[in-house]
Amino acid sequence: MKNKEIARIFDELGDMLEFLGENPFRARAYKRASQIIYGLPEDIEKLYKSGKLSEIKGIGESIIQKVGEFIDKGKISAYEEYRSKIPEGLLELLSVPYIGPVTLRTLYKTLHITNFDELIKACEDKLIRNLPNFGPKKEENILKGLLRYKEQSFRFPIGLIYDDITKLLEDVKNIPGVIRAEIAGSFRRMKETIGDIDILASGRNTTEIIRDFTKLPTIKEIISEGETKCSVLLLTGMQADLRVVDDNSFGACLQYFTGSKNHNVKLRGIAKDMGFKINEYGIFKGDELIPCPDESIVYKTLGLPWIPPEMREDNGEIELAQKCNLPKLIEYNDIKGDVHVHSTYSDGGESIKAMAEAAIKKGYEYIVITDHSQSLKIAKGLEIERLIRQMEEIDKINRELAPFKIFKGSEVDIKHDGTLDYPDEILKQLDFVIASIHSGFKDDEKKMTKRILNAMENKYVTMIAHPTGRILNARDPYNVNIIEMCKMASKTNTFLEINAYFDRLDLNDINARIAKEYGVKFCIGTDSHNSIQLNMMIYGIGQARRAWLTKSDIINTKNLQEFTEEIKIKRKKF
Ligand SMILES: [Zn+2]
Ligand SMILES: [Zn+2]
Incomplete structure (x- = not known):
């Protein structure tokens, strides 16, 4: 396009x-x-x-x-x-x-x-x-x-700073005198990249709170310090602004600083029509301040239900809210298993069993082990013989870890000519086949789209991974025609992945929203190469929420029994 x-x-x-x-x-x-x-x-x-x-x-x-x-x-x-x-x-x-x-x-x-x-x-x-x-x-x-x-001009991928910022928020909450604290801005909206951090806290003794804040160990340098506001540079290289407000205004301020700018412009218009005025201090009726300790009061005053931050981009969410028609977004604890997990068989850092045990600790019911296929030599892709050995090992671990289940999968390369890296007799033995592009990124749109459509036409291909191939701050998406891909995914019951790896987030929010319009179903996979990376799931869920997806749009929100049925549907229909 x-x-x-x-x-x-x-x-x-x-x-x-x-x-x-x-x-x-x-x-x-x-x-x-x-x-x-x-x-x-x-x-x-x-x-x-x-x-x-x-x-x-x-x-x-x-x-x-x-x-x-x-x-x-x-x-x-x-x-x-x-x-x-x-x-x-x-x-x-x-x-x-x-x-x-x-x-x-x-x-x-x-x-x-x-x-x-x-x-x-x-x-x-x-x-x-x-x-x-x-x-x-x-x-x-x-x-x-x-x-x-x-x-x-450099924006940080959210996954690169998420843990640091969450820790910083905990530190702010622990400052004596702080009643409540929250991170606002694009971080709260789960945007894929973040420019700077807006922290909001409520409390009375503002100067003391600010003084304590500037002494936190994660702060490298103070840029400016006032009575109710200060700006600092964090060790990560990001700028962070802290504002301390009265607890009665906390909700209004949180709403204001969460943005987005376009969302707030539209809200201000609605407020004006109703005879209110909104600014960072709250909602006013004439000169009278309406107390808004909670954000929902801002929306309620304007006759709206509370709108999840991930939706606040003025992409039609306010109009839906006016009709009380907001979708019920997938929740951060809805995921029941991870569908894209590597192990030491290919380029992962931990054994299948270690990955499974980490997943059990997260409360999951299943994972799919998806190591690379034979052509991807740099990632120790599995020749058929080793893949079969892996399947036997999975059977053995499954007996030990039941009722938890490890599904047998593979991340199979879509080769240059559009064929897959294993023959059908092998794919057939797997429970979950991911097809993905790892070479020939420069193909023109026609060729690239054809390669991906071909893969989806194979009855054993369950999902297309990282469907556009982009890498944040490093590589543009390859030339795939999104609409053609969505149509074929929907027609063949092939899932599209929301890859939650911090620098992929692919499909992104915009493309996932388009895909949903074509009736596509999704899985969120972390593409984990070690057990800590299983935690990246939240970034994928954030993108899904930004794309307005609900629990039923995402297959790995289903429990083990339902998921087992879902991944067989395509093969049965073919
Ligand atoms: Zn991949
Ligand atoms: Zn992968």
């Missing part, structure tokens, strides 16, 4: 027009088109070719013509033309707080600033303050914005 590529071009076109001081209405039209195209679930190329693009509100004639140009020629001439008028890297500065197109134009015309480093130097040399309409305050703000931007 070319949707994202096209959306990015229109977004940049808008920026360029604004920067060049051209017609602001056209600039806004490009920006709007960019947002619409970014959110389209269908392939824009198909919509264009079927003439359906014109039915979408906000997509006018001139946009359609440019989309067509891109589809036919791979580029848009207007974009290329503007591009050639603006130095490379200059527009990136528009992402910096305090720098808008007009400011940027002045900086470029007067000081010939074209990139990040030149602008930092100009601030340090105090050149900005002397520009007309700028001054020292604006110079200071720009420098602050630049430094903040530099820090933020």
